[in-house]
Amino acid sequence: MANDIQLVVSDSGLSSMEKECLSLLESKTGVKFTTVHGQLDSPKSTNIIAFLQYVVTLLREHGLNDVAGAYSEVIQRCTTERDFGGYGFHDSDTLSESDEKEVVFLCSAYLEALKSAARARSKPRVQSFRPPGRRGMTMAEKIFAMHDVSNRGFVKAGDIIQVDVDWILASELSWKVFNMQLH
Incomplete structure (x- = not known):
């Protein structure tokens, strides 16, 4: 901006x-x-x-x-x-x-x-092939890679990443308790 x-x-x-x-x-x-x-x-x-x-x-x-x-x-x-x-x-x-x-x-x-x-x-498009030279990933690594904020397209064990959350669930009860704690 x-x-x-x-x-x-x-x-x-x-x-x-x-x-x-x-x-x-x-x-x-x-x-x-x-x-x-x-x-x-x-x-x-x-x-x-x-x-x-x-x-x-x-x-x-x-x-x-x-x-x-x-x-x-x-x-x-x-x-x-x-x-x-x-x-x-x-x-x-x-x-x-x-x-x-x-x-x-x-x-x-x-x-x-x-x-x-x-x-x-x-978000980058999902690739239908593995880029040359990149090792395969486990299912968990693929999920983390899809949600990695940096959009590198891959992660490996030991990486520290920031993830983007799809959605968050909260019940009315948890909101009420949270609101009571604030005030």
């Missing part, structure tokens, strides 16, 4: 969690943010959710709609009431440090989902 976006921040600067959200964007998407101190276009962000709304606006202005969509989903999850599966935060609430860390974690998860979707679209 390699876009450079100018981010106007108040004279008080960015909080550590806001910096973390921008760092995630830079590391996972290649977008570079340049901060300029001065007057914000909108009122001073009261919390990280208001800040994310500002960042989403900037991303859309620069045509980065997929990344803006991911951060919009984070905002949606955060502002949806708890009874409906969200966190029940508002952009005017004072959030605790643990709440802000949860928002940053969601940002990371949604950006990783974007990367995963991009990898799925660019």
Whole structure:
């Protein structure tokens, strides 16, 4: 992507969690943010959710709609009431440090989902023959090779790889327990 976006921040600067959200964007998407101190276009962000709304606006202005969509989903999850599966935060609430860390974690998860979707679209075709010089693989090695993020096309015993998961199953009960632990 390699876009450079100018981010106007108040004279008080960015909080550590806001910096973390921008760092995630830079590391996972290649977008570079340049901060300029001065007057914000909108009122001073009261919390990280208001800040994310500002960042989403900037991303859309620069045509980065997929990344803006991911951060919009984070905002949606955060502002949806708890009874409906969200966190029940508002952009005017004072959030605790643990709440802000949860928002940053969601940002990371949604950006990783974007990367995963991009990898799925660019999967190499399955070969009907073995390339010359490559040894045969066991069934387990073939499965790992198909899910290897680096798309080398082969793995061997002892390799350390990062895999892309097809899907994850969670029951409503496990989600409820997870939600109770967070709050």
